[in-house]
Amino acid sequence: MPKNILIDYKNVNFSYKKIQTLFDINITIKKGDSIAIVGHNGAGKTTLIKLLIGILQPSSGTIHSIEYAQTNKLGFMPEHSALYNHLSGIELMHYFAKLKSVDFGSIDGILKLVEIDFAANKKILHYSKGMKQRLMFAQALLSDPEILILDEPYSGLDPNSRRLFSQILQKLSAKGKSIILSSHTLEGLADIVDNVVFIKKGRVALSGEIKTIIDDLDLDDKIKLALDKESSADEIIKSVQHLITSYTLFNNKLTLFYKTTNNIEILKTITNIASIQDIDINKANINDAYYHIYDKL
Amino acid sequence: MTPNPILTICLREIKNTINNYYLLGMVLLLAILSLSLVLLGNTSFGSTGADNLSMQITSLSSLSIFFIPLMALFLSYDSIVGESEQGSLLLMLSYPIKRYQFILGKFFANWISLSIAIVLGYSSTLLLLSFDNNLTIKFVYASLGLISASILLGGIFTAIALLVSVIVVQRSTAIIYCIAIWLFFVIFFDMLLLITLTSKYSHIISTDMLSNILLFNPIDIFRIISIGEQGNNLLPLYSLSNIVVFPQFILTSSMLIWIIAPLTGAIYLLKGKDL
Numbered sequence: 001m002p003k004n005i006l007i008d009y010k011n012v013n014f015s016y017k018k019i020q021t022l023f024d025i026n027i028t029i030k031k032g033d034s035i036a037i038v039g040h041n042g043a044g045k046t047t048l049i050k051l052l053i054g055i056l057q058p059s060s061g062t063i064h065s066i067e068y069a070q071t072n073k074l075g076f077m078p079e080h081s082a083l084y085n086h087l088s089g090i091e092l093m094h095y096f097a098k099l100k101s102v103d104f105g106s107i108d109g110i111l112k113l114v115e116i117d118f119a120a121n122k123k124i125l126h127y128s129k130g131m132k133q134r135l136m137f138a139q140a141l142l143s144d145p146e147i148l149i150l151d152e153p154y155s156g157l158d159p160n161s162r163r164l165f166s167q168i169l170q171k172l173s174a175k176g177k178s179i180i181l182s183s184h185t186l187e188g189l190a191d192i193v194d195n196v197v198f199i200k201k202g203r204v205a206l207s208g209e210i211k212t213i214i215d216d217l218d219l220d221d222k223i224k225l226a227l228d229k230e231s232s233a234d235e236i237i238k239s240v241q242h243l244i245t246s247y248t249l250f251n252n253k254l255t256l257f258y259k260t261t262n263n264i265e266i267l268k269t270i271t272n273i274a275s276i277q278d279i280d281i282n283k284a285n286i287n288d289a290y291y292h293i294y295d296k297l
Numbered sequence: 298m299t300p301n302p303i304l305t306i307c308l309r310e311i312k313n314t315i316n317n318y319y320l321l322g323m324v325l326l327l328a329i330l331s332l333s334l335v336l337l338g339n340t341s342f343g344s345t346g347a348d349n350l351s352m353q354i355t356s357l358s359s360l361s362i363f364f365i366p367l368m369a370l371f372l373s374y375d376s377i378v379g380e381s382e383q384g385s386l387l388l389m390l391s392y393p394i395k396r397y398q399f400i401l402g403k404f405f406a407n408w409i410s411l412s413i414a415i416v417l418g419y420s421s422t423l424l425l426l427s428f429d430n431n432l433t434i435k436f437v438y439a440s441l442g443l444i445s446a447s448i449l450l451g452g453i454f455t456a457i458a459l460l461v462s463v464i465v466v467q468r469s470t471a472i473i474y475c476i477a478i479w480l481f482f483v484i485f486f487d488m489l490l491l492i493t494l495t496s497k498y499s500h501i502i503s504t505d506m507l508s509n510i511l512l513f514n515p516i517d518i519f520r521i522i523s524i525g526e527q528g529n530n531l532l533p534l535y536s537l538s539n540i541v542v543f544p545q546f547i548l549t550s551s552m553l554i555w556i557i558a559p560l561t562g563a564i565y566l567l568k569g570k571d572l
Contacts, residue, residue, distance in 0.1 A: 016571055053391045055572050069391075076391040082383030084309075086316040098305045099392045139388075 004031045006068070006147060006178055007052065012061030014047060021047050023203045025061070031146075034169070034179040036189045038290060039199035045182040046079065048199065049151045052180060068147050072100055075145035077136050079152040079182075085125040089116060089135050092124060096139045106142070114138045115164060130161045137165060148172065150181040154188075166192050186287045196286060198293055206293050210286050217292055219284035220245050220257035223266065225276050227252045232275030239269050260284070302394045306402025307409070314372070314410040323368055323411065327418025330360055335422050353426055354439045357419065358523040361447040362516055366483060369411055369454035370461075370475040376403045377462040377567065378471050387572050397564045404459055404560060411451040419444055446523040449552040453515045453559075454479075460559040463566045486514045508543065515555045522548050 007029040014022040022044050029035060039045050050056040053076050054069025068074045083092055093107045111117040116134040119127065127135065133156070140148060148169075154162055169192045173179055183189060189196070190210055197207040206213060227233055233254045237247055243262040248255045258266055260283070270276060314320045334356045377400075380386035389399060423440045461474045490510065493502060502510070511517040522545070543551075 050387070050572065053387075055387060055390055070393050072393060074391065076388065078384050078387045078391075080384035081388050082385055084313060086313065095305070095309050096392070098300050099302055099389075099394060101300065101393075136388075 005029070005064070006031055006033075006066055008062075008064040009051075009058075010062040010064075012051070012058045012063060014051060014056065015059045020059075021202050022051070022058075025204055027197060027204065027207065029178060029180065032173075032176045032178060033195055034173045034193040035181075035195040035197060036186075036193040037180065037182040037197045037199060038186060038189070039182075039184065040294075041184055043184075043199040044202040045184070045199055046151060047202075049149060049180075049182050053149055072102070072143035073146045075140035075143065075148045077140040077148075077150045077153055079155055081136055083124045083132060083135065086123065088121050088123055089127070089131075089138075090120040092135065093120075093138060093142070097142055100143045102143045106144070110138045110141050113141070113168060129156055130158050133157055134161060134164075137168075145177070147178045147180070150179070152183060153181055154183060154185065162188065186290050190286045196289075198290065200294065206289075210289075213289050214284050214286070217284075217289055218259075219288050219292060221260050221263065221284050222258070222282045223256045223270075224280040224282065225254045225256070225270065226278035227254060228275050228277055232273065236270055236273055236276075239273070240266050243269070302392075302398045303402045303405065306394075306399060307406040310403060310406030311410055314406070319372065320410050320414060323372075323414035324417045326368075327360070327364065327414055328421050330364065331357055331419055331422035332425070334360055335426060350426075350436060350439060354443055355524055357422065357443055358446075358520065361415075361443070361450060361523065362483060362520065365411070365415065365447055365451050366454040366479055366516070368414070369407070369451045370458045370479055372411060373403070373407045373455045373458035374462055374471040374475045375468045376407065376459055377563075377570075378465050378468050379462070381466070381570075381572060382468060390572065396567045400459060400463075400560070400564050400567060404455060404563075407459075408448075408452045408455045411455060412448045415444060415447045415451060419447070443523050446519050446552075449522075449549070449556070450515060450519045453552060453555040456556045456559040456563070460563040460566070463563045463570060466571075482514055482516045487517065512543075512551050515552060518548050518551050518555070522552070 005028060007027070009025050009027045012022065012025040013020060014025075025048065027035075037045050037048055047056065051058060053074065066073070084095075087095070089111065090107065093111065094104060097104055097107060108117065108120075111120050114134040114137050116131055116138060119131060124132065124135070133153075137150075137153065140150065153165055157165065166188060169179055169181075173192070179193065181193065194209055194211075195207070196210050196213065198205040208216075225236065227236075229252065233249050233252075236254060236256075237244075240256060240258075243266050244256045244258045246257045256266065263281075267281075270279075335353055377386065380389065390396065419440075423444075426440075427436065457478060458471075458475055461471050461478070465471045465474060490507075493499065494507070511521065521543075
């Protein structure tokens with residue numbers, strides 16, 4: 001196995017009690033990769049995560065990986081986890097640090113990083129859901145792991161915590177840590193991860209670098225226009241008809257879909273139209289790729 | 298030095314039992330019940346012909362038979378299934394911990410907590426009884442026998458509860474299983490045995506066979522160990538122990554096997570558990 005490869009799954013299948021839940025999974029994760037496993041609820045994301053953390057073993061297929069499962073090289077944050085409510089945040093971190101044989105010295109810094117240091121001596125019983133999520137994130141960072149696996153890390157998070165998690169993950173990714181996270185929402189993922197694995201009904205529907213996927217799918221960019229009156233939509237559509245692939249009109253809001261190469265031309269054409277009150281330009285993103293794939297498969 | 302995961306988990310769980318007031322509750326329950334039983338027992342000797350000590354130890358043994366399995370089962374029934382339901386089992390097993398270490402950490406924590414409750418709970422009563430019995434060798438031996446056998450009994454039902462906790466997928470199912478197990482061993486097993494022995498089919502069970510059958514119920518082994526000679530002239534049920542010819546080490550070994558077997562089963566089944 002090449003040195004830069006951390007995990008290499010070839011034709012991996014998983015069955016439990018004769019029910020197959022994962023089919024023919026092929027994934028390669030290189031050192032420093034950041035990957036999102038995306039799919040609907042029940043698609044098989046969590047089962048794949050359990051395989052990746054070494055809790056489950058595949059029924060068939062080949063796995064080549066560095067030895068990271070159940071070692072300090074792995075940091076894992078589960079989707080749901082009740083914590084010892086009678087402990088304070090710092091006591092819980094001490095407990096986890098002992099189990100990982102990690103020096104207590106690093107704990108304060110980690111709690112500060114996830115911005116839960118102010119409640120370190122408070123009992124977990126009195127933590128909000130967001131605070132508990134931060135503490136779970138903190139325990140995953142103990143031992144400065146090479147591979148960070150997060151199962152639905154954004155589930156139930158408030159926008160501030162979401163932004164904080166993203167910032168930390170971006171920093172860790174920049175440091176060369178490998179990040180694997182699962183999510184059923186795609187919002188903001190492109191800022192954190194470079195690669196995506198779409199899972200549908202236990203199969204990898206599509207995987208690869210986000211930018212490449214979007215380019216390969218040849219998805220349309222879009223401009224959303226807010227008009228002062230619906231009648232002016234006809235004028236706009238007429239003027240850009242040769243540049244767009246499609247459009248939608250609803251409640252004085254016109255959306256034009258077009259190929260990226262026509263971007264400037266369209267803008268030049270529509271900026272002179274007086275009835276436009278607001279313009280919102282959206283490049284094709286991971287969200288569009290997701291829906292495009294799910295619609296087709 | 299790297300801390301042992303079994304010790305780390307065990308200490309954490311014991312602290313949890315203390316913080317949740319489970320330990321205090323168990324100590325108080327055993328102390329109050331044992332004191333009440335002994336004080337009330339002193340007034341009702343009747344004409345059984347039993348001496349004071351026999352009656353007192355037998356009363357305390359009955360208390361152990363009913364309450365210690367119950368306390369052990371309730372302390373441990375959700376040790377694994379509870380963590381599994383809450384999602385923390387997945388997290389714990391992603392740590393550098395072997396599954397057997399996790400089970401053993403839980404087992405020792407609950408067994409130690411229960412043992413502390415037994416020692417503290419019975420101490421007050423035995424102290425009171427020591428005045429009545431003038432602290433004779435016989436009394437000390439009987440008291441130590443009762444406490445150590447009760448601790449072993451607690452260990453057995455802690456191990457059984459852990460096995461149940463690994464097998465089931467819901468906490469509520471674990472409670473039902475544990476109650477059924479308690480009813481079977483504490484009530485139905487001896488009841489069925491007595492019915493058979495007093496029926497027309499009693500000849501199919503020889504004395505030797507009966508002795509061996511009793512080893513299949515940890516409650517009966519406990520009864521034989523703790524009551525021993527005190528039971529000879531007491532209630533008819535206890536007189537079952539008269540026919541047993543096993544030496545003490547066989548009985549103690551049987552109790553240890555009753556701890557090891559379900560514990561091994563729990564460790565084995567946790568390996569294949571769907572998490």
